[in-house]
Structure formats: C-alpha cells, structure tokens
Amino acid sequence: MKKIIFATGNAHKMKEIRMILSDLGMEILSQKEAGITADVVENGASFEENAMIKAAEIARIAAQNPEYRDAVVVADDSGLEIDYLNKEPGIYSARYMGENTSYDIKNNELIRRLDGVPDEKRTARFVCAIAAVFPDRTKRVVRGTMEGRIGYEIAGENGFGYDPIFYLPEYGCTSAQLTPEKKNELSHRGEGLRKMRKVIEEMQ
Secondary structure (H helix, E strand, O other): OOEEEEOOOOHHHHHHHHHHHHHHOOEEEEOOOOOOOOOOOOOOOOHHHHHHHHHHHHHHHHOOOHHHOOOEEEEEEEEEEEHHHOOEEHHHHHHOOOOOOOHHHHHHHHHHHOOOOOHHHOEEEEEEEEEEEOOOOOEEEEEEEEEEEEOOOOOOOOOOOOHHHEEEOOOOEEHHHOOHHHHHHHOHHHHHHHHHHHHHHHHO
C-alpha cells in the first residue's frame, strides 16, 4: 500500500488530511486527482454508513485501474449535531436548507433557531466518521468528535462550514478562530484521522 485515495473534492478537507497523515509516507490523492468523478449517493442512516457507502463505491471504481489496485480508499462523513434541535442538522449538515445554500445563511438560521436558548442548552458537537477499504477488501470505520456550543454570532475566518458558529468555551473562541494547527489537534476530523492512521499502520 503506497497510495491513499480520499473520496472528496473539498480542497479545505484535503489540506487538513495531508497535514495530519503526512508522516505515513504514502502518497495522498483526492478522488479527483485519481481521475475518479463519481458522485456517490450517501443514503445511509448514520455518519458511519454514509462514509462506508462512499469508500466502498470509490474503492470499486479505483480497483479497475491497475495503478490504484493496491491503494487504500478512505472516505469521511461529518456534520454538526445540536442537542437542543434534536441533533439537527446531523447527517443532513451539508444538505441543510439545500446544498447550494451558503453557510452564512445556514449559520444565521441556526443562530436564529437558538434565539433565547441559554448557554447550557446550546451544547453541540462536530462528528466525523472515517471509513477505509483496503486492497484486500477489509473494511474499517472510526469516529471522531469535538464538543462545544453554538455561539451567538458568526466569528472567525480560518474555518469553513459551521466552524464560525461552533464555540469552544475552554478556548474562548469559535473553531474558525483557531490556528489550522490547533484546529487539527482538537477537531473531530483530526481525531478521526489519527485513529484511522493507526488502523492503516496496523494493516501495513
């Protein structure tokens, strides 16, 4: 195994992935860089199911190319769970209010829905399930989380998605106000990727 194909076209995500997995000594490609254009329908009932659906389909396509037959295919599914809103938007985080709706609009709407809700009831978490399909078709999935609260305003330029409203009380800022290095250390994706890195090392 010398290559990892990550089933995403998200440039922000690939930057985080490369930072966290850089010491594995494996070439890390996005599915686009591997020439895979499939748009997989994620119709699972959990983050784990969605991640595995994506990883399995991209692995099936990658295996048809001799160059990628020994690659590990990795996929993630992540989202925001807000306890007061019955864990919405959850697995529908990317599709909340429509896939083409800007995160400024989504974030403002979530803040509006929590109007008047006190700090202790604004608890939330980012969840990231990461699935891998290995060349021998072994499948593994891990989960990372980051606990916090929903803030009262949009703040920060370093993150993307829901980062600007995800407040970390112990740091006194949103996850979009953290440095990239600190965010990778604390984030749900960072935790999930570190767990997956251990799995890949065990499989080598």
